Amino acid sequence: MTEVLYGYAGSILQVDLSDNSISIEKPDEATYRQYLGGTGIGAKYLYEGLPQKTEWNDPQNVLVFATGPLGGTTLPGSGNFSVVTKGALTNGATSSQANGFFGAYMKFSGFDAIIVKGASSKWVYLYMHDGVAELIDATHLLGKDTWEIEDAIKQDQGLTEHQASVFGVGPAGENMVRFACIVGDRGHVMAHNGAGAVMGSKKLKAIVATRGKKPVPVRDKKAISTINKEVIKEARVVSNCYEWGTSQIYGAHMRLGMLAIKNLTTASFPEYTNFMGQNYRPTLEMKWTPCWACQAHHCHIVKVLDGPYAGYVGEEPEYEGFASWGSMINQTDVGAAIMLSNTVDRLGMDTNEAGWLVAMLMECYEKGIIDKTQTGGIDLTWGNAEAVKELLHMIARREGFGDVLAEGVMRAAKTIGGEAPNIGVYLKKGHTPRSIDHRSHWAEMFDTATASTGTLETGAFKLADSSPQKVSEVTGDIKWARFFKDSLGICVQATGTYFTQVQGNDASLNRLIDLLTAVTGWDYTLDEVRQMGLRTANLMRLFDLKQGLGSDLEYPSPRYSSAPSGELAEKGSIIDSWEPMLINYYKQMGWDTDGVPLPETLDELGLGYLVKDIAAIKQQ
Numbered sequence: 001m002t003e004v005l006y007g008y009a010g011s012i013l014q015v016d017l018s019d020n021s022i023s024i025e026k027p028d029e030a031t032y033r034q035y036l037g038g039t040g041i042g043a044k045y046l047y048e049g050l051p052q053k054t055e056w057n058d059p060q061n062v063l064v065f066a067t068g069p070l071g072g073t074t075l076p077g078s079g080n081f082s083v084v085t086k087g088a089l090t091n092g093a094t095s096s097q098a099n100g101f102f103g104a105y106m107k108f109s110g111f112d113a114i115i116v117k118g119a120s121s122k123w124v125y126l127y128m129h130d131g132v133a134e135l136i137d138a139t140h141l142l143g144k145d146t147w148e149i150e151d152a153i154k155q156d157q158g159l160t161e162h163q164a165s166v167f168g169v170g171p172a173g174e175n176m177v178r179f180a181c182i183v184g185d186r187g188h189v190m191a192h193n194g195a196g197a198v199m200g201s202k203k204l205k206a207i208v209a210t211r212g213k214k215p216v217p218v219r220d221k222k223a224i225s226t227i228n229k230e231v232i233k234e235a236r237v238v239s240n241c242y243e244w245g246t247s248q249i250y251g252a253h254m255r256l257g258m259l260a261i262k263n264l265t266t267a268s269f270p271e272y273t274n275f276m277g278q279n280y281r282p283t284l285e286m287k288w289t290p291c292w293a294c295q296a297h298h299c300h301i302v303k304v305l306d307g308p309y310a311g312y313v314g315e316e317p318e319y320e321g322f323a324s325w326g327s328m329i330n331q332t333d334v335g336a337a338i339m340l341s342n343t344v345d346r347l348g349m350d351t352n353e354a355g356w357l358v359a360m361l362m363e364c365y366e367k368g369i370i371d372k373t374q375t376g377g378i379d380l381t382w383g384n385a386e387a388v389k390e391l392l393h394m395i396a397r398r399e400g401f402g403d404v405l406a407e408g409v410m411r412a413a414k415t416i417g418g419e420a421p422n423i424g425v426y427l428k429k430g431h432t433p434r435s436i437d438h439r440s441h442w443a444e445m446f447d448t449a450t451a452s453t454g455t456l457e458t459g460a461f462k463l464a465d466s467s468p469q470k471v472s473e474v475t476g477d478i479k480w481a482r483f484f485k486d487s488l489g490i491c492v493q494a495t496g497t498y499f500t501q502v503q504g505n506d507a508s509l510n511r512l513i514d515l516l517t518a519v520t521g522w523d524y525t526l527d528e529v530r531q532m533g534l535r536t537a538n539l540m541r542l543f544d545l546k547q548g549l550g551s552d553l554e555y556p557s558p559r560y561s562s563a564p565s566g567e568l569a570e571k572g573s574i575i576d577s578w579e580p581m582l583i584n585y586y587k588q589m590g591w592d593t594d595g596v597p598l599p600e601t602l603d604e605l606g607l608g609y610l611v612k613d614i615a616a617i618k619q620q
Helices: 030-037 036-049 102-108 146-157 192-201 220-237 241-256 270-275 279-285 317-324 333-348 351-367 385-396 409-416 440-451 468-477 479-485 509-518 526-546 565-569 575-589 599-604 612-618
Strands: 014-015 021-025 062-067 079-086 093-098 113-118 123-127 132-137 163-170 183-184 188-192 204-210 284-288 300-304 314-317
Touching: 014 132, 021 079, 021 132, 021 204, 030 036, 030 526, 036 062, 036 079, 036 093, 036 113, 036 479, 036 526, 062 192, 079 192, 093 183, 093 192, 093 526, 102 163, 102 204, 113 300, 146 163, 146 204, 146 333, 183 192, 220 241, 241 279, 241 317, 270 279, 270 333, 270 468, 279 284, 284 314, 300 333, 314 333, 317 333, 317 351, 333 351, 333 385, 351 385, 351 409, 440 468, 440 575, 468 479, 468 575, 479 509, 479 526, 479 612, 509 526, 526 575, 526 599, 526 612
Parallel strands: 014 113, 123 204
Antiparallel strands: 014 021, 062 079, 062 113, 079 093, 093 188, 123 132, 163 183, 163 204, 183 188, 284 300, 300 314
């Protein structure tokens, strides 16, 4: 190892909640270079730390919080970090990212990652400061929502707002709602596949990183400054989100037939313009709340100034929050959508799964599949915001019918029975897509179904040729790029690198590689980046296969795969081409026809030592 490990704190915190033990691991430079950080390092510790077919709520499950080599630097959005664990919805791997300050503050506290194992006998929170970590009693925090725990912990420790970053679980995590998430810094969310339920199963209420004094060592400050200016300039040019936030996506998705409307039963939602930033921002009182080192006008605390929710204060929703609590449930008031988006965040539930769940229930209610005897008297007519608010609280506390709904869309639909499984929008692994109508955008539907993380793995990409053959081919061809980005500890929105080009070697990606080299001094190549991303993808794939998630589950539900509505109806359904798409995708990834990585593929990625696991997978 070099005398200075540039880009890293050089320590990983190991926490075993079963005996309240804390230790520090010092990985060697080769490990950091091979897995980088974030999702990459998380995949390594998850795969190595969990026995075959362990349940998500078993104390043996591993919960990893990790930033990467760019985290905590002067680069925009470098407060980013990943959570990697075995998720509650799919019972397979998950990887989710959040921004804010935690990734930077964790590094300033002396740690690149936290590996949490075991389960505590009582509720605790983890407190990190200047190379020291301790577990503190959290019983006084029970029942508090994700904003309230921030206030309480900072008051306990005598810290001001930006002296610490707090990420934790609300009532939904405490009650192990399967789509509970981890929320911090006033609305930044690790949303997908129930990471908050895993955290709740361990009786870990929160993790806290103070703004420590340990700087992140970088190799070439001058090069970083130069490239950083190019990154910011590019981000301003390629993404309207830099100025207007992700609300810009609302109008674009409506034009492309990708706006999810009324549980995918119609293409008509003329009020979509209500939810575009240019139209609603002038009606709000707004306070800019940027993430660490970020200049984008993306995040705001807002106050509703008129309408039935005048006076309500919360975080400006992302596109998915506005879609879930606007078009998906046929609700047209921006103030109501802000209220519902913040309600679900503060309770600690994924807005995507919650939105699809409520939309399914409203359609079931309309069709008489469920009624008030099941909902506890709640009137689930389309667009009823107050009813939705009441229902969300019921779900978070698993009260009455909420206990059924807390299992997520797929499992709730099966319990409700009748036509509900055909009405619900979900994947057969057990999770829902993001709050988008993918029926006219097959690439993201296919990616969501085949992903090993409970959400998209390629990010957004556009194809001139969107034939089933091309979609499956390109999905395999660019799989590595997003895994690389999610291992750096940097925000893909702030750096303008969310949209991946077909070949994955666009200028913005090359700038990230240049930044990695400038920070670490490693002279990373595009080929090495590709190997790193594919190594992570194959680790995640092998993990899911070991846990029993095979190719038979890589299919969308009937509603999700139905033909699009409106003008795009002639495009038809993708499902008739699905099996050939799977086989072609597996081929692109170097897997066999059952989706199992071939020995030569693992050898090429430096994972040859895992070839022995293939036999055990095939014997299941």
